[in-house]
Amino acid sequence: MADITKRSEDYSRWYQDVIAAAELAENSPVRGCMVIRPNGYAIWESMQRQLDDRFKELGHVNAYFPLLIPKSFLAKEAQHVEGFAKECAIVTHSRLMTVVRDGKVTVEPDPASKLEEELIIRPTSETVIWNQYRKWIMSYRDLPLLINQWANVMRWEMRTRLFLRTTEFLWQEGHTAHATAEEARAETLQMLECYRWFAEDILAMPVVCGAKTPRERFAGAVETFSIEAMMQDNKALQAGTSHDLGQNFARAFDVKFQDAAGGQDYVWATSWGASTRLIGALIMCHSDDNGLVLPPRIAQRKVVIVPIWRNDDERALVMAKAAELRAALRPVAGLVHVDDRDNMRPGWKYGEWERKGMPIRIELGPRDVAEDKCVLVTRHDGQKFPTPLAGLAEAVAGHLERMQSELYAAAVARRTANTHRLETWGEFLALYNGAGGFAHCHHCGQDACEAAIQDETKVTIRNIPLGTPNEAGACIRCGQPSGRRVLFAQSY
Amino acid sequence: MADITKRSEDYSRWYQDVIAAAELAENSPVRGCMVIRPNGYAIWESMQRQLDDRFKELGHVNAYFPLLIPKSFLAKEAQHVEGFAKECAIVTHSRLMTVVRDGKVTVEPDPASKLEEELIIRPTSETVIWNQYRKWIMSYRDLPLLINQWANVMRWEMRTRLFLRTTEFLWQEGHTAHATAEEARAETLQMLECYRWFAEDILAMPVVCGAKTPRERFAGAVETFSIEAMMQDNKALQAGTSHDLGQNFARAFDVKFQDAAGGQDYVWATSWGASTRLIGALIMCHSDDNGLVLPPRIAQRKVVIVPIWRNDDERALVMAKAAELRAALRPVAGLVHVDDRDNMRPGWKYGEWERKGMPIRIELGPRDVAEDKCVLVTRHDGQKFPTPLAGLAEAVAGHLERMQSELYAAAVARRTANTHRLETWGEFLALYNGAGGFAHCHHCGQDACEAAIQDETKVTIRNIPLGTPNEAGACIRCGQPSGRRVLFAQSY
Numbered sequence: 001m002a003d004i005t006k007r008s009e010d011y012s013r014w015y016q017d018v019i020a021a022a023e024l025a026e027n028s029p030v031r032g033c034m035v036i037r038p039n040g041y042a043i044w045e046s047m048q049r050q051l052d053d054r055f056k057e058l059g060h061v062n063a064y065f066p067l068l069i070p071k072s073f074l075a076k077e078a079q080h081v082e083g084f085a086k087e088c089a090i091v092t093h094s095r096l097m098t099v100v101r102d103g104k105v106t107v108e109p110d111p112a113s114k115l116e117e118e119l120i121i122r123p124t125s126e127t128v129i130w131n132q133y134r135k136w137i138m139s140y141r142d143l144p145l146l147i148n149q150w151a152n153v154m155r156w157e158m159r160t161r162l163f164l165r166t167t168e169f170l171w172q173e174g175h176t177a178h179a180t181a182e183e184a185r186a187e188t189l190q191m192l193e194c195y196r197w198f199a200e201d202i203l204a205m206p207v208v209c210g211a212k213t214p215r216e217r218f219a220g221a222v223e224t225f226s227i228e229a230m231m232q233d234n235k236a237l238q239a240g241t242s243h244d245l246g247q248n249f250a251r252a253f254d255v256k257f258q259d260a261a262g263g264q265d266y267v268w269a270t271s272w273g274a275s276t277r278l279i280g281a282l283i284m285c286h287s288d289d290n291g292l293v294l295p296p297r298i299a300q301r302k303v304v305i306v307p308i309w310r311n312d313d314e315r316a317l318v319m320a321k322a323a324e325l326r327a328a329l330r331p332v333a334g335l336v337h338v339d340d341r342d343n344m345r346p347g348w349k350y351g352e353w354e355r356k357g358m359p360i361r362i363e364l365g366p367r368d369v370a371e372d373k374c375v376l377v378t379r380h381d382g383q384k385f386p387t388p389l390a391g392l393a394e395a396v397a398g399h400l401e402r403m404q405s406e407l408y409a410a411a412v413a414r415r416t417a418n419t420h421r422l423e424t425w426g427e428f429l430a431l432y433n434g435a436g437g438f439a440h441c442h443h444c445g446q447d448a449c450e451a452a453i454q455d456e457t458k459v460t461i462r463n464i465p466l467g468t469p470n471e472a473g474a475c476i477r478c479g480q481p482s483g484r485r486v487l488f489a490q491s492y
Numbered sequence: 493m494a495d496i497t498k499r500s501e502d503y504s505r506w507y508q509d510v511i512a513a514a515e516l517a518e519n520s521p522v523r524g525c526m527v528i529r530p531n532g533y534a535i536w537e538s539m540q541r542q543l544d545d546r547f548k549e550l551g552h553v554n555a556y557f558p559l560l561i562p563k564s565f566l567a568k569e570a571q572h573v574e575g576f577a578k579e580c581a582i583v584t585h586s587r588l589m590t591v592v593r594d595g596k597v598t599v600e601p602d603p604a605s606k607l608e609e610e611l612i613i614r615p616t617s618e619t620v621i622w623n624q625y626r627k628w629i630m631s632y633r634d635l636p637l638l639i640n641q642w643a644n645v646m647r648w649e650m651r652t653r654l655f656l657r658t659t660e661f662l663w664q665e666g667h668t669a670h671a672t673a674e675e676a677r678a679e680t681l682q683m684l685e686c687y688r689w690f691a692e693d694i695l696a697m698p699v700v701c702g703a704k705t706p707r708e709r710f711a712g713a714v715e716t717f718s719i720e721a722m723m724q725d726n727k728a729l730q731a732g733t734s735h736d737l738g739q740n741f742a743r744a745f746d747v748k749f750q751d752a753a754g755g756q757d758y759v760w761a762t763s764w765g766a767s768t769r770l771i772g773a774l775i776m777c778h779s780d781d782n783g784l785v786l787p788p789r790i791a792q793r794k795v796v797i798v799p800i801w802r803n804d805d806e807r808a809l810v811m812a813k814a815a816e817l818r819a820a821l822r823p824v825a826g827l828v829h830v831d832d833r834d835n836m837r838p839g840w841k842y843g844e845w846e847r848k849g850m851p852i853r854i855e856l857g858p859r860d861v862a863e864d865k866c867v868l869v870t871r872h873d874g875q876k877f878p879t880p881l882a883g884l885a886e887a888v889a890g891h892l893e894r895m896q897s898e899l900y901a902a903a904v905a906r907r908t909a910n911t912h913r914l915e916t917w918g919e920f921l922a923l924y925n926g927a928g929g930f931a932h933c934h935h936c937g938q939d940a941c942e943a944a945i946q947d948e949t950k951v952t953i954r955n956i957p958l959g960t961p962n963e964a965g966a967c968i969r970c971g972q973p974s975g976r977r978v979l980f981a982q983s984y
Contacts, residue, residue, distance in 0.1 A: 026624075026627075028557070028558045028620065028624070029562055029565070029620075029623060030558050030560045030561070030562060030611060033558035033559070033560060034558070035555070035556070035557050035558065035624055036555055036556040037555055038553040038554065038555045038639065040555075041553075041554050041555045041556055042553070042554075044556075045554060061530040061533075061534070062530065062533050062534075062537060063527070063528055063529055063530045063532075063533045064527070064528040064533055064536075064662065065520070065527050065528075066520045066522050066525035066526070066527065066660055067525070067559075067613075067644055067646070067660050068522045068525060068581070068660070069522070070521055070522060071588065071599055071600075072598075073521070074588070074599065075598065075599050081588075081599060085587070085588040085589070085590070085599055086587050086588070087586070087587070088585075088586065088587060088588050089560070089583045089585075089586060089611075090583060090584065090585040090586065090587075090588065090601045091581045091582060091583050091584075091613070092582065092583075092584045092585065092601065093580075093581075093582040093584065094579070094580065094581060094582070094648040095577070095578050095579070095580060095582075095648065096563065096566070096573075096577040096578070096580050096582065096612070097577070098577070105567075106564075106567065107563055107566065107567050107573060107577055108563075108610075109582045109584065109610060118600075118601055119522060119581075120588070121559075121583070121613075128520065128521075131521060132518075132520070132527055135518075141835060147530065151644075152559055152643075152644065154559070156586040156587065168558055168559050168560070170556065343633060
């Protein structure tokens with residue numbers, strides 16, 4: 001087992017090391033495409049289950065649309081194609097043929113199978129979905145249409161990082177259709193709130209909800225909202241977006257509906273998505289120099305029992321007790337794993353479960369059994385609690401709750417300590433040449449000024465936080481008048 | 493609402509009509525790629541949930557491997573590439589560029605973005621997975637490796653049909669690695685049994701489990717097993733396959749392990765899959781001239797309450813009672829839908845729920861409420877049961893059970909009536925020029941003879957049923973000696 005680089009030494013190496021040590025994912029032979037290993041995929045399944053349940057409670061249903069999009073579809077919404085054309089995987093042929101070249105047998109695309117129109121692997125599905133919605137929406141009675149899709153998408157990335165930026169990623173994309181602009185906006189904000197709830201209450205990761213500047217909008221949106229989380233290196237990570245698409249896609253795909261009064265209008269749209277990027281955020285938000293740390297609500301398995309024995313009699317004794325405890329813990333902790341591998345010493349197992357982020361470890365030896373107690377260890381703080389077996393289920397439930405809220409509190413405290421209100425360009429440069437962090441500053445709202453800040457400092461406006469009060473001020477960089485503060489940060 | 497063609501008139505049209513009427517799926521602008529609509533996707537979700545739970549009970553975990561496979565990987569296993577080369581979607585470029593042609597602006601693949609090595613959209617994932625397993629498997633301690641993946645795959649099909657044969661489809665593919673040939677064979681048969689259980693106990697669709705002939709084996713397998721179901725037109729549909737891959741992929745990707753004694757050997761493999769094709773099988777097995785029929789165990793929603801009213805007072809009365817019943821039914825029927833649309837008459841709603849395959853419909857009017865009863869209608873037989881509200885939950889539970897077992901019994905009876913033991917070629921031709929069906933016949937086991945039968949009659953050997961006794965006989969076509977019977981049928 002390779003060591004994990006310390007965060008203080010090399011944050012980026014630390015991140016990769018944690019992913020490797022916890023066996024979450026790895027690179028594949030196809031550049032930028034990752035393999036999500038079982039431990040990583042278990043996190044995604046837990047995310048899927050909890051988000052999906054919430055989407056359905058809010059009235060959405062799931063569907064599935066094709067992976068491939070005709071080239072011409074992308075081109076129908078001008079900003080949309082501009083946003084995605086430069087990072088598209090393009091399918092051009094439908095058949096391989098065997099070729100002998102320099103005496104070697106190889107396979108090549110069969111020229112006879114060249115497609116009439118090239119197909120794009122979906123970078124996002126607005127176009128193919130709105131083309132279908134045209135057939136499904138006739139009147140206001142067909143609205144709202146509230147559909148979500150769980151799918152893989154592909155954006156050809158040059159600089160990739162596991163989970164954070166990969167050529168292929170998994171996500172959900174909601175695509176809704178509404179009769180009014182107000183209803184579409186309400187849906188956009190409702191789904192933003194859904195992501196906030198998921199990030200804060202389940203992932204224990206505080207986020208700032210806000211509107212993107214026009215420069216950072218989704219290609220084809222009227223308004224984009226995001227949730228932004230702070231990582232341990234004080235950079236921001238956009239962890240979910242919700243777009244008010246206005247009538248842009250309805251116009252591009254000619255989707256009109258008859259309203260109750262008999263009039264005709266284009267349909268109003270939203271789309272919203274969260275992806276396997278959330279796993280990267282989760283790792284970076286809570287993990288430490290010993291490996292992965294998982295908030296209990298997102299961990300598929302929350303407790304491991306490590307039995308300790310020196311001979312067969314002891315083994316029988318502790319394994320019998322472990323089976324009892326496993327049953328007793330089921331109601332509060334779900335499926336409990338008993339690590340009965342006999343080719344590995346307990347200390348080695350402790351290290352492995354620590355690296356893999358198991359929230360609670362229970363150490364159980366023959367003397368513990370004799371004394372009706374065990375040692376309970378909580379992953380996030382490494383604390384050891386000698387615990388009577390009689391009240392173990394209650395103790396576990398309590399520690400899981402404590403862990404969830406302490407992880408959240410720690411992330412909030414870290415964010416608070418690294419969030420600033422800055423007034424001058426000198427302060428701004430000092431912050432971002434130093435520790436970095438979130439900065440609430442005045443900005444003039446000019447695209448050129450925003451671009452210049454990014455060019456000079458790599459700092460961007462993450463969003464304009466919801467509920468930001470009006471406040472007269474001067475742009476942090478150019479000094480022109482500003483009506484409110486925005487949130488700056490370096491970002492992933 | 494268009495009428496549904498009768499099965500007796502045009503079976504193939506009937507199938508399409510049922511899919512359209514129940515809003516299960518439709519064709520997309522990309523040839524052969526379907527859109528799975530929410531009603532169809534709900535069936536897939538229910539299939540996924542139940543299969544996935546079972547896979548996990550059997551010790552499997554999920555992971556995710558890349559969509560794209562380097563061309564050269566496919567070529568590593570000779571039979572494998574031969575099996576899939578002719579139906580591959582090939583990615584050749586990674587960028588679109590804007591081009592002005594004849595004064596029109598269009599987008600085209602950017603020649604500068606041509607890939608060094610073309611990438612194939614996975615038709616199945618053995619190659620990319622075994623390439624990864626090489627890194628994960630060192631010793632017998634790493635075995636067995638029991639991984640499943642839920643994914644989309646693509647096989648370029650020329651003649652497509654919704655669900656049954658589509659260019660893109662959704663499936664699960666299990667890929668396991670074992671230390672011995674015996675263990676791999678046991679896993680292959682265990683997963684075949686898992687599919688049998690799912691088909692028979694959940695989908696109420698009887699199947700024949702058996703081994704494929706070499707001609708029909710998966711490309712790269714040592715032995716392929718399948719489950720074969722009979723549709724209402726007496727054709728067979730292969731509803732799941734499980735492959736013993738021997739050491740073929742381990743050799744192709746050089747995956748060796750150290751055994752307990754310190755020796756080295758190639759790893760033994762299996763793979764097994766079931767796809768959205770199952771939805772097609774489900775439709776064809778149970779549905780009728782009025783639309784979709786769903787066995788209750790696979791239906792995501794099992795009961796709809798249709799309230800009946802003529803004025804606001806009556807509406808208030810029946811809606812209040814409907815809400816009560818909804819709560820009372822939750823434990824036995826899950827989430828019950830109350831169809832309170834007020835722009836549609838009850839009779840129209842009945843027809844819609846019939847077409848959509850809702851297992852139980854409860855009709856509830858003001859007089860019913862006054863008399864503490866309702867009318868319960870079971871979809872599969874159209875029977876109406878005046879039912880006291882007091883015992884409604886028990887009645888519903890009973891009808892759901894009855895429906896599940898009656899659907900299964902009907903499918904078994906239909907299959908029995910259309911399964912034959914034939915001895916002569918004349919009988920064989922008579923059967924397949926007539927009603928068709930399953931035929932247990934002797935066959936010599938020669939590939940050329942099997943091919944000739946297929947060419948002449950379109951009838952194929954579906955499988956050699958497990959447990960077929962040894963029995964001396966003469967090949968149904970060529971008269972050469974045969975040691976046992978095999979299962980013939982026309983198929984989808």
